[in-house]
Amino acid sequence: MAMKSDIEIAQSKQPEHIDEIAKKAGIDPGLIEHYGKYKAKVGAEALAESAGDGKLILVTAISPTPAGEGKTTTTVGLADGMKRIGKNVIVALREPSLGPVFGIKGGAAGGGYAQVIPMEDINLHFTGDMHAIGAANNLLAAMIDNHIYHGNALGIDPRKVTWHRCVDMNDRQLRFIASGLGGAINGVPREDSYDITVASEVMAIMCLADDITDLKKRFADIIVGYTYGGEPVRAGQLGAEGAMTALMKDAIKPNLVQTLEGTPAFVHGGPFANIAHGCNSVIATKAALGLADYCVTEAGFGADLGAEKFLDIKCRFGGLTPSAVVLVATVRALKYQAGVPKEKLSKENLPALEQGIPNLLRHLENLKGVYGLPVVVAINKFAHDTDAEIDLIRARVAALGADVAISEVHAKGGEGGVELAEIVATLCEKPSEFKYCYEEEMGLAEKIEAVAKKIYRADGVSFSAAALKELEKLERLGFSRLPVCIAKTQYSFTDDQAVLGAPSGFTLNVRSVRVSAGAGFVVALTGAIMTMPGLPKTPAAERIDVDGNGVIVGLF
Numbered sequence: 065m066a067m068k069s070d071i072e073i074a075q076s077k078q079p080e081h082i083d084e085i086a087k088k089a090g091i092d093p094g095l096i097e098h099y100g101k102y103k104a105k106v107g108a109e110a111l112a113e114s115a116g117d118g119k120l121i122l123v124t125a126i127s128p129t130p131a132g133e134g135k136t137t138t139t140v141g142l143a144d145g146m147k148r149i150g151k152n153v154i155v156a157l158r159e160p161s162l163g164p165v166f167g168i169k170g171g172a173a174g175g176g177y178a179q180v181i182p183m184e185d186i187n188l189h190f191t192g193d194m195h196a197i198g199a200a201n202n203l204l205a206a207m208i209d210n211h212i213y214h215g216n217a218l219g220i221d222p223r224k225v226t227w228h229r230c231v232d233m234n235d236r237q238l239r240f241i242a243s244g245l246g247g248a249i250n251g252v253p254r255e256d257s258y259d260i261t262v263a264s265e266v267m268a269i270m271c272l273a274d275d276i277t278d279l280k281k282r283f284a285d286i287i288v289g290y291t292y293g294g295e296p297v298r299a300g301q302l303g304a305e306g307a308m309t310a311l312m313k314d315a316i317k318p319n320l321v322q323t324l325e326g327t328p329a330f331v332h333g334g335p336f337a338n339i340a341h342g343c344n345s346v347i348a349t350k351a352a353l354g355l356a357d358y359c360v361t362e363a364g365f366g367a368d369l370g371a372e373k374f375l376d377i378k379c380r381f382g383g384l385t386p387s388a389v390v391l392v393a394t395v396r397a398l399k400y401q402a403g404v405p406k407e408k409l410s411k412e413n414l415p416a417l418e419q420g421i422p423n424l425l426r427h428l429e430n431l432k433g434v435y436g437l438p439v440v441v442a443i444n445k446f447a448h449d450t451d452a453e454i455d456l457i458r459a460r461v462a463a464l465g466a467d468v469a470i471s472e473v474h475a476k477g478g479e480g481g482v483e484l485a486e487i488v489a490t491l492c493e494k495p496s497e498f499k500y501c502y503e504e505e506m507g508l509a510e511k512i513e514a515v516a517k518k519i520y521r522a523d524g525v526s527f528s529a530a531a532l533k534e535l536e537k538l539e540r541l542g543f544s545r546l547p548v549c550i551a552k553t554q555y556s557f558t559d560d561q562a563v564l565g566a567p568s569g570f571t572l573n574v575r576s577v578r579v580s581a582g583a584g585f586v587v588a589l590t591g592a593i594m595t596m597p598g599l600p601k602t603p604a605a606e607r608i609d610v611d612g613n614g615v616i617v618g619l620f
Contacts (some may be wrong), residue, residue: 070175070620074183077324085320089154089328090114090355096320099191102182105317106330106351108275114354118154119387119492123362123442124371124431126424127564128554131396131409134175134444134474138392138481139362141178141473142442142488144325145481146358151489154352155180155327156361158344159194159319159334160187161262163234163597166605171620172334176474178481180321180329184616193270194232194261194334196315200283200308201266205229207304208288209244212252220297222254225289226578228595232261236598259595263339266308268583271333271345272381276316280309286582296541298581318348325478328356337364338554339595341373341585346382353384358492365554367391367427368519375435376501376515377547377585385498388491389431389439390484392471393424395449395457401564410448417453421460422566426521426557428464434518436497440487442471504545508535511548512574512588520557521568531588534577543579543586551589559591 068076079102083093086104095110123139136157143155157180160172171187173180180186189195205227212220231238238258244251261267265286273279284300291297299305318332330352333345342364343349352359363370363378371389379385395417396409402419424441431439441461443454458468469487472480502514509527516522527535538544555561558570576589589595599605607618 074179074181079181079322080326085322085328104320106320107317111351114351116354118353118356119358120384121360121388121488122386123390124367125392126427127366129397129400130406131400133392133394133397135362135392136172137175137178137474138442138444138471139360140174140180140323141481142484143327143360144323144478145485147327148478148482149485152357154356154359155329156344156348156352156359157331159190159331161334162232163260167234167603168600177324177477178473179324181324184619186331191319193315196311197266198230198232198261200311201230201264204299204304207302209251211302218297218301219291220289221292222252227288228257228259230259230261230264234597234599239596262334262336263595265580265583267335268340268580270316271335272583279316280305282582283308287579318351337370339551341377341549342370343374343378368557369554372519373549380547386437388488389437390442391427391439392442392444394444395453412450417456426566428466430519434501436499438491438494438496439466440491441466441468442484444471507544508586515550516572522572523569525572525574527574531574531577538579547585549585549587551587551593553593
């Protein structure tokens with residue numbers, strides 16, 4: 065009998081009322097803001113009572129492949145597994161973007177019997193956070209062009225406007241556009257572009273802000289462009305920060321939902337880790353740490369992207385220190401790293417697995433060696449994985465001083481995560497020697513090189529002339545102490561997505577650099593990475609439908 069689809073499993077479960085989930089989380093139900101029976105916003109008054117000191121568990125993964133790794137599924141299943149062994153735990157996840165939901169990757173609510181629910185709501189409009197972020201972003205864009213149209217008192221050079229509009233959809237047609245056409249009454253003609261909402265600085269700011277006051281300050285600090293004289297122009301000079309904050313006053317509050325097994329879950333914020341910093345909000349993570357003994361969270365894509373940015377950006381800003389890291393891998397994905405075609409991944413192939421394992425070991429070495437963190441490898445098990453393949457991975461991982469746990473949470477929910485939960489609980493009691501990949505006193509180019517050499521294992525970095533010029537300007541403007549957020553393909557340690565495995569001795573190519581002054585980091589764009597994805601030839605949207613009773617089908 066075939067296993068049910070994710071949406072069939074989710075729809076077969078009757079969720080607990082959100083008031084009961086709030087009680088489990090230690091939140092007074094009278095202090096939550098209901099979005100129906102199964103979702104709620106948790107405001108500052110409720111969060112003020114979260115004064116605990118929980119342990120932070122980060123879930124990351126090997127380099128992603130079309131074979132899938134199951135990082136979010138493992139995160140949810142681990143939380144349910146920890147609950148089963150008697151731990152007080154809250155899971156903290158990112159919100160899905162509509163881009164991959166209707167594209168190719170899918171949603172971000174987990175899978176199988178390790179999901180957060182109501183999954184249809186979470187994967188679609190949820191509580192409207194994405195729309196608020198897009199509205200705040202595009203309000204600022206409208207105010208910039210309006211200022212230029214009405215006399216341009218600040219002397220903004222239309223050719224040097226750096227603020228992009230955004231939409232939460234994969235739409236390659238919007239990567240490069242011309243706006244303000246059709247005569248003087250329709251605005252000032254200029255070249256423009258769109259980012260996907262999850263890559264916008266407004267998203268990054270919401271995820272890194274401490275509270276609504278900090279949110280407004282960060283909005284005011286956004287650099288929207290430069291004057292004819294080359295001076296930066298900030299959103300605060302346009303008087304935009306108050307209205308932007310008004311649009312975001314509810315979005316900044318974490319969303320409370322539940323897993324299929326009734327474990328409390330905060331789902332809040334959703335930046336991609338290949339083109340942004342890839343972590344859920346600092347507010348939600350700190351709330352979970354304050355309310356529970358353990359917070360299980362994830363960072364996007366592979367550990368070279370999501371985990372690096374989680375550790376070097378989010379932990380630095382939030383004053384966070386992980387107690388343990390879970391590195392997710394699958395036998396299938398490791399064979400894919402060796403070049404085995406997707407249709408042949410189910411067959412035992414020890415030589416290919418041997419060739420693919422270095423990708424796993426590279427991520428493991430980075431987490432242990434560069435960051436000094438305790439790590440367990442979680443093998444997301446499939447039915448066709450053989451004992452010989454599992455034993456090979458165990459042997460290679462053991463040589464680096466780490467444990468391996470078999471995770472079967474997709475098929476068994478929390479029961480399939482008990483072994484992993486027990487190992488993680490033990491790891492959390494071990495001392496860590498957490499350190500960053502680079503120090504803030506280093507220059508921006510040095511920080512980019514540190515990540516490239518230590519994490520990616522590049523020999524060096526090649527900066528384009530435009531990138532070098534921008535780096536020099538940013539150093540001159542006083543941004544040298546900011547962390548760096550490297551935008552890079554998720555499929556490879558290099559900037560070429562076709563290079564699999566664990567390459568070394570290559571050059572990372574940085575084509576452009578830009579500052580996100582409100583978020584507090586500098587973005588370096590490498591290779592052919594785009595901040596607006598496109599839909600695949602056959603998008604998932606073609607399979608999604610709704611019946612006459614309003615029940616959604618085809619959503620994973």
